[in-house]
Amino acid sequence: MELNEIRLFSPATVANVSCGFDVLGFCLDTVGDEMVIRKTDERGIRITKITGYDLPYKVTENVAGISALAMYNTLKPECGFEIEIHKKIKPGSGIGSSSASAAGSVFGMNVLLGDPLNKTELTSFAMKGEAFASKAEHADNLAPAIFGGFTIVKSIHPLHIIELPTPKDLYATIIHPQIEIKTSDARALLPQKVPLRDSITQWANLGSLVHALHTSDYDLIALSLNDVIVEPHRKSLIPDFDTLKEKVIKAGALGCGISGSGPSIYTLSQGIKVAEKVEDAMFMIYESTSIPFDTHVSKINTEGIKIIK
């Protein structure tokens, strides 16, 4: 029987991951959008339902629509597609909300067309939607959403994505302080030039982290999750960042940093128990502020975006 409709889980993701600014990312398991992609006789792309957040139905103004359209116009299939977006990831939260939408439509269409495209090609089309959302072409959230696990975006032109291994006991805890950080503000804080000395520290850390992921060396993961380039400039955008970081490390987290360009903060821990203790520590800090927030504990999702019932 030919498949005409699928329901997807399109996961949230953490980009940058301290030492891997602009190239590294990983995929979450317990936070993500649901999307329904439906094949239709009528040609073209339509967004038929959006729940959760108020997003545009117009295909050319919606990231899921834009990525779908880019793929559709290239493949020129004999059918059309309807897209339903059940948005669970708050737009602007810093855990890949637009990437989840952009990835979902192309992933779903690809399944319904019999998998003509590979994951790198899907990422490439999804980047068209992502570029609309963030005004810049990047794939550091899309790659982990589509491939799962940890990924390095080695280059954008040509698009080259590397899948890294995931130590089996690694968990993320995320806090999303519900403040708005404009990507343009986060970008404006970045210097055009950085000290060579700091760059050397950063690539020593990223090289070490990649080795640590390959060898499941949790101590080395902890020693490598440092960001001497971007975090010092951006952390002022997030209330109580330093205090929170200090407390989650005390609670046992291997590392802590800004997720994407914020405001979410990610931590990584060995084992779910530590990850939950870290969540408690986050509550302690943020409950004493007037800022609304939510938290998530998640195993690293090594599968990425997937079909659900």
Add this chain to the structure above:
Amino acid sequence: MELNEIRLFSPATVANVSCGFDVLGFCLDTVGDEMVIRKTDERGIRITKITGYDLPYKVTENVAGISALAMYNTLKPECGFEIEIHKKIKPGSGIGSSSASAAGSVFGMNVLLGDPLNKTELTSFAMKGEAFASKAEHADNLAPAIFGGFTIVKSIHPLHIIELPTPKDLYATIIHPQIEIKTSDARALLPQKVPLRDSITQWANLGSLVHALHTSDYDLIALSLNDVIVEPHRKSLIPDFDTLKEKVIKAGALGCGISGSGPSIYTLSQGIKVAEKVEDAMFMIYESTSIPFDTHVSKINTEGIKIIK
């Protein structure tokens, strides 16, 4: 029977390795110094023989003497040591000549004392000699000389060295153009600040290279061996660098770059046949210049410094 004298092979090494400026290095197998370390009843450190190159006999002016003395003054053993240095690696060639000397004395003394120190501790003492030679504390040649294979010096304070795996079919070809490059000149060419954009490219490459070494992915090694930070500034110091690089890549080399701060140029290749073809290509270019040179083909030495008969 107690060992009173050992003969060592103290290998040449390549530091920086394009994308790993100041942190990455690897160890050579066919080029290195020979050193004899002898336990004596008389206390203290003496350098009793130097062949190959004209180097100071005075312990406090010789890198092997300085590193030996640092270790000796800390361990305070009940004996003394004589050091013979049979120098094969030309000082200033850019393949870790001073590191080989500094590593040899401490490695040999450690064996004769019954191995009281681990490899990181040995590196730490050897750094005292290296610091005298290069006016800066670094371990990017010492670490591969002592540990073998590919190493990352993650940090100097505290000294943290990471051993990376070596794909079994990886060979280096080195050309040493016999010109003098003062380390101070090579340093003066480096900017204090570098574009953030280039730094991102560099750490994407180093992260990818570490993954490639773990997965024996020769294609990815080739794609990762790029240096957008240092090579553009320093390559002008080495005659015909661009031409040579173009020809060795054409001959099949996976990558090519400045070894340390030069003047030697390293390449990596898959298989000894390609490494030899690369050597031929180097000859072609440099025979047409008036610059004397020598070349070496070497398997990556995964053992590092070792006792020989």
